[in-house]
Amino acid sequence: xxxxxxxxxxxxxxxxxxxxxxxxxxxxxxxxxxxxxxxxxxxxxxxxxxxxxxxxxxxxxxxxxxxxxxxxxxxxxxxxxxxxxxxxxxxxxxxxxxxxxxxxxxxxxxxxxxxxxxxxxxxxxxxxxxxxxxxxxxxxxxxxxxxxxxxxxxxxxxxxxxxxxxxxxxxxxxxxxxxxxxxxxxxxxxxxxxxxxxxxxxxxxxxxxxxxxxxxxxxxxxxxxxxxxxxxxxxxxxxxxxxxxxxxxxxxxxxxxxxxxxxxxxxxxxxxxxxxxxxxxxxxxxxxxxxxxxxxxxxxxxxxxxxxxxxxxxxxxxxxxxxxxxxxxxxxxxxxxxxxxxxxxxxxxxxxxxxxxxxxxxxxxxxxxxxxxxxxxxxxxxxxxxxxxxxxxxxxxxxxxxxxxxxxxxxxxxxxxxxxxxxxxxxxxxxxxxxx
Numbered sequence: 001x002x003x004x005x006x007x008x009x010x011x012x013x014x015x016x017x018x019x020x021x022x023x024x025x026x027x028x029x030x031x032x033x034x035x036x037x038x039x040x041x042x043x044x045x046x047x048x049x050x051x052x053x054x055x056x057x058x059x060x061x062x063x064x065x066x067x068x069x070x071x072x073x074x075x076x077x078x079x080x081x082x083x084x085x086x087x088x089x090x091x092x093x094x095x096x097x098x099x100x101x102x103x104x105x106x107x108x109x110x111x112x113x114x115x116x117x118x119x120x121x122x123x124x125x126x127x128x129x130x131x132x133x134x135x136x137x138x139x140x141x142x143x144x145x146x147x148x149x150x151x152x153x154x155x156x157x158x159x160x161x162x163x164x165x166x167x168x169x170x171x172x173x174x175x176x177x178x179x180x181x182x183x184x185x186x187x188x189x190x191x192x193x194x195x196x197x198x199x200x201x202x203x204x205x206x207x208x209x210x211x212x213x214x215x216x217x218x219x220x221x222x223x224x225x226x227x228x229x230x231x232x233x234x235x236x237x238x239x240x241x242x243x244x245x246x247x248x249x250x251x252x253x254x255x256x257x258x259x260x261x262x263x264x265x266x267x268x269x270x271x272x273x274x275x276x277x278x279x280x281x282x283x284x285x286x287x288x289x290x291x292x293x294x295x296x297x298x299x300x301x302x303x304x305x306x307x308x309x310x311x312x313x314x315x316x317x318x319x320x321x322x323x324x325x326x327x328x329x330x331x332x333x334x335x336x337x338x339x340x341x342x343x344x345x346x347x348x349x350x351x352x353x354x355x356x357x358x359x360x361x362x363x364x365x366x367x368x369x370x371x372x373x374x375x376x377x378x379x380x381x382x383x384x385x386x387x388x389x390x391x392x393x394x395x396x397x398x399x400x401x402x403x404x405x406x407x408x409x410x411x412x413x414x415x416x417x418x419x420x421x422x423x424x425x426x427x428x429x430x431x432x433x434x435x436x
Contacts, residue, residue, distance in 0.1 A: 003078035011111045011304050013084065018103040019074050027066045032058065067094070067104065075108055085113040088306025111304040116357040119298025125420040126290045129283055129431065133275050137428045141271055142249060149256065152242035158205045159241045161191040165203050166240040171216075171232045178227055185239065199234065206238045258383070277381055282431050288408065291415040295354050296347070303349040311345035358411050366406035374402050374409075 006014040032055050041049050041057070071094060079086055087110070094106030152164045159165050164187055171181030188194055190203060198216045206212060213235045222228040247253050251262030259267045316336050359365060379388035392398050 001074050001077065003074075003081065005082055005084075008109070010302060011087070011114060013110060013112055015075070015078055015082075015090075015108045015110075016105070017074050017078055017108070018105050019070055021097060021102055021104055024063075024066055024070055024097075024104055027070070028059070028063050031062050031066065035062070067097075070104065071106055087111045087113045087304035088310060111306045113304065114302050114353065116299065116301055116353050118295070118354060118357055118361070119300075121291075121294055121298060121415050121418045122420075124294035124298060124415075125422060126287060126294065126416060128287050128416070128421050128423050129426045130423050131279055131283065131426055131428060131431055133272060133279055133428075137275055138268055138272050140428065141275055142268075145257065145271075146246040146249070146253075149247050149253075150244045151247075153245050154208075155241050155243040156208070157241065157243075158207050159190060159203055159238070161204065162189070162244050164189050164240075164242040164244070165206070165238060166242070167203075167236050167238050169234050169236045171234045173227065173230050173232045178232070180224065181227075181232060181234075189244075202234075202236070203238070206236075206241075208238055208240050211235070211237045274381060277377075279428075279431060284409070284412075286431075287416070288412050291412045291419075292351055294415065294419060295358070296350060299354050301350050301353060303346055303353065307349045308342070308345050311349050312341045315341040315345055355408065355411055358414065359407060362414055364407065364410040364414060366403040366410065370406045370410075371399065371402050374406050375399075378402075 001020070002018045004016045006016070008014055032051060035058060036049050036051055036054050037047050039049055039054055039058070040046055041053065044050075044053070071092060075090065075092075090108040090110035092106060092108050094104075097104045155163065166185060166187045168184050169182065169186065171178060173181075188200070188203075190200065193200070196216055196218070202212060202214045213233060215231055215233055217231045218224070218227045218229060220229040247256075249264070251264070254262045254264055254267040257267055257270070259270065319336055319341070375389055375392045376385070379385035379392075382388045392402065
């Protein structure tokens with residue numbers, strides 16, 4: 001076998017390979033001989049079919065199989081001999097060998113992994129947010145849980161913010177009804193912002209039985225193109241005003257949260273434990289994001305396009321599955337635009353290459369005891385933790401996800417020991433994204 005390597009770009013390579021036809025013919029003959037021992041053909045006893053007959057019947061198929069296997073094996077051997085690390089899948093170009101040819105020629109175009117030189121993270125600054133969960137945070141969470149279980153009671157008064165208003169409405173543009181502009185028995189909670197602001201602001205102060213007509217201008221960028229930028233007249237009749245009623249924090253409420261005996265002290269302890277796990281996870285996520293940004297900033301790297309394209313496809317499939325899980329249909333023959341995921345894919349591939357080099361250099365692979373601790377920590381948020389632990393260890397794929405998470409934590413810890421770290425206290429609302 002002969003192989004010549006061409007450099008087409010910083011990462012792109014082209015390998016031209018020539019394999020002696022004698023090797024291919026020898027393998028074809030060997031496979032045909034093996035086939036004579038098992039093939040069944042009319043007029044011949046099993047194992048007695050002449051080689052010439054088998055060659056006439058199966059020769060072309062066997063030759064294609066041998067050529068394909070030869071291509072794969074010789075490419076692997078050539079890549080190994082050249083000490084190349086192939087990124088993604090190569091593109092093969094092979095012409096069928098002509099009669100009398102002494103060699104089988106093909107070329108393979110592919111990308112290689114870049115040499116990664118990790119920059120000096122010691123020059124980077126990481127702001128590490130800190131937060132201790134206090135009783136105030138437990139109280140806030142309890143209030144959120146109460147609101148999630150709100151009920152409504154009819155109120156003989158004017159509607160105000162937080163009330164549920166049930167109404168009939170009819171919308172027209174230039175005196176003509178339009179699609180989606182009419183409804184019977186439509187309910188909305190004032191203040192949730194589910195309707196256009198100009199529509200919603202007309203409802204406070206109205207009581208059951210009240211009627212009102214008013215104009216609403218649809219935004220120019222409104223999703224409904226037929227009405228975008230136009231002004232509609234809505235005639236509204238309020239059918240009911242219902243005031244919110246929050247459940248009391250008592251034993252029955254505790255039972256709805258999974259505390260079987262209704263113990264309020266135990267309920268608060270469980271809420272606090274869940275909050276502490278959530279806060280810990282969010283704090284770690286913020287630090288991790290900064291570390292990843294720092295690694296990218298100090299490490300110049302060119303990611304192979306083949307790997308980026310593969311990651312784009314993976315992200316596209318994940319987005320399609322996510323949309324389907326929300327009941328949003330996506331046609332299989334209409335792929336989501338790849339440019340939506342290009343930047344994210346490039347970041348993920350680049351980080352993957354950088355992290356792999358950091359792990360290799362500093363021996364940061366996930367240790368079994370670290371994986372076990374991470375699994376047990378995740379299991380604590382479930383009712384039967386030991387069953388969850390068993391579930392993780394029943395699947396190598398699930399364990400690999402945990403191993404990847406631990407590996408990233410090892411890299412973050414290494415970076416924190418190297419970079420400049422500044423601790424900064426933040427509020428619960430800031431961490432949870434509720435700050436105004």
